[in-house]
Amino acid sequence: xxxxxxxxxxxxxxxxxxxxxxxxDRFVLLDADLSIFPGECLALTGxxxxxxxxxxxxxxxxxxxxxxxxxLYNTPLSQVEPAEIARRIARLGHKPGLxxxxxxxxxxxxxxxxQGRQADKETIAARLGEVGILPADxxxxxxxxxxxxxQRTALGRIVHSQADVWLLDEPSTGLDASGLQILxxxxxxACAQGTAVVLASHDPPLIQACSRRVRVSGGRVLAEAA
Amino acid sequence: MSLLRLSWLLYRKxxxxxxxxxxxxxxxxxxxxxxxxxxxxGFLRAGAAADAELPGVLWVTxxxxxxxxxxRLFTPEDEGGVLDLMHRSIHGSLPLFLSKALLQLTYTGVVxxxxxxxxxxxxxxxxxxxxxxxxxxxxxxxxxxxLGTLCAALLMQVRMREVLLPLLLYPLLAPVVLGxxxxxxxxxxxxxxxxxxxxxxxxxxxxxxxxxxAPWLHERVTQGAA
Numbered sequence: 001x002x003x004x005x006x007x008x009x010x011x012x013x014x015x016x017x018x019x020x021x022x023x024x025d026r027f028v029l030l031d032a033d034l035s036i037f038p039g040e041c042l043a044l045t046g047x048x049x050x051x052x053x054x055x056x057x058x059x060x061x062x063x064x065x066x067x068x069x070x071x072l073y074n075t076p077l078s079q080v081e082p083a084e085i086a087r088r089i090a091r092l093g094h095k096p097g098l099x100x101x102x103x104x105x106x107x108x109x110x111x112x113x114x115q116g117r118q119a120d121k122e123t124i125a126a127r128l129g130e131v132g133i134l135p136a137d138x139x140x141x142x143x144x145x146x147x148x149x150x151q152r153t154a155l156g157r158i159v160h161s162q163a164d165v166w167l168l169d170e171p172s173t174g175l176d177a178s179g180l181q182i183l184x185x186x187x188x189x190a191c192a193q194g195t196a197v198v199l200a201s202h203d204p205p206l207i208q209a210c211s212r213r214v215r216v217s218g219g220r221v222l223a224e225a226a
Numbered sequence: 227m228s229l230l231r232l233s234w235l236l237y238r239k240x241x242x243x244x245x246x247x248x249x250x251x252x253x254x255x256x257x258x259x260x261x262x263x264x265x266x267x268g269f270l271r272a273g274a275a276a277d278a279e280l281p282g283v284l285w286v287t288x289x290x291x292x293x294x295x296x297x298r299l300f301t302p303e304d305e306g307g308v309l310d311l312m313h314r315s316i317h318g319s320l321p322l323f324l325s326k327a328l329l330q331l332t333y334t335g336v337v338x339x340x341x342x343x344x345x346x347x348x349x350x351x352x353x354x355x356x357x358x359x360x361x362x363x364x365x366x367x368x369x370x371x372x373l374g375t376l377c378a379a380l381l382m383q384v385r386m387r388e389v390l391l392p393l394l395l396y397p398l399l400a401p402v403v404l405g406x407x408x409x410x411x412x413x414x415x416x417x418x419x420x421x422x423x424x425x426x427x428x429x430x431x432x433x434x435x436x437x438x439x440a441p442w443l444h445e446r447v448t449q450g451a452a
């Protein structure tokens with residue numbers, strides 16, 4: 001995938017400085033620093049419970065850092081309008097981010113409306129087709145989907161959001177071999193267009209495909225992983 | 227897209243989901259009928275249910291059955307993991323609140339339409355002033371939908387919310403339920419507006435306060451948490 005823009009001197013899209021998050025008296029993250037640049041694909045690796053998902057949640061402003069600061073284009077996230085965060089940052093968490101009783105198509109139309117955009121049904125159908133959701137499946141409630149199809153639809157949502165940053169938590173969960181290929185291709189295309197992608201994964205092919213890898217351990221973001 | 231248009235769109239989406247699953251309204255109706263049956267047996271006097279208890283039974287049954295709806299009000303957002311997306315619309319989380327309050331009002335409205343004749347049937351009574359009782363019911367439903375939606379949203383991600391919701395909601399709804407019972411009882415006794423007017427006024431005033439305060443509080447809490 002495309003090399004990081006870090007060396008080209010472009011400013012970070014997202015920047016976490018000395019970020020901390022604790023549950024009770026246990027620090028999940030402590031003094032975590034991370035910069036994410038346009039067009040790079042950054043893999044967060046680390047053991048279960050290392051704090052990868054928490055870091056993604058903080059970057060997505062789903063949680064607010066208890067200490068430290070996260071900046072979106074050099075503006076503290078706390079000062080960015082929620083709608084602007086939604087426009088700039090797309091997040092795929094452990095849940096698909098979809099209404100299960102709506103179809104894939106209806107979900108994407110709804111999320112367009114939330115951002116005040118008029119939905120183009122043809123573009124949505126094409127987008128869902130790109131992630132492997134067949135036309136016959138695009139109009140039935142996603143509750144009937146398998147885990148892999150749900151993940152593909154969620155990926156379709158992320159792609160369609162046109163956000164500047166994608167934060168993907170275990171994006172290959174439930175995907176079959178062709179689904180994984182679609183995921184890799186989609187990320188590659190997004191990075192080529194300048195989108196920054198941060199993913200937390202234990203999936204070696206996905207990690208290897210990233211242009212940069214960092215390890216989260218003991219609540220800290222460590223130097224580039226091997 | 228205007229605030230009202232987006233709220234209406236979300237409301238239509240909720241109706242669509244409700245029509246597909248059908249479970250919430252069905253359980254609310256079933257629960258309401260069951261309550262009336264239990265109350266009717268509990269208040270048997272000389273082989274017939276005492277009609278003096280009718281106002282209390284009507285309002286308490288409405289309160290109980292509305293709780294069933296409130297407990298499921300945000301389930302589609304919770305199970306699909308879309309809550310943070312909904313809080314980040316171009317109009318913040320206000321469209322979500324308005325659509326959910328309207329949905330709850332719709333649920334309880336349907337329940338009320340079927341509940342009133344059921345209560346009258348079991349208590350072998352008829353309404354003395356149907357129009358005024360309907361007005362009191364409308365004020366009561368608006369109050370419970372507004373405050374109930376706020377409480378349901380606040381407790382959505384809290385453990386034991388099934389227990390906490392009634393504990394929080396019922397005391398706060400006391401002016402609405404108490405007023406509703408008093409207005410209905412006085413109307414059934416044929417009393418004039420000088421007796422029940424104050425209670426109806428209290429209900430209306432409380433509704434106005436809730437209609438202003440609840441959306442504002444919801445926005446403050448959700449945007450603060452985001």
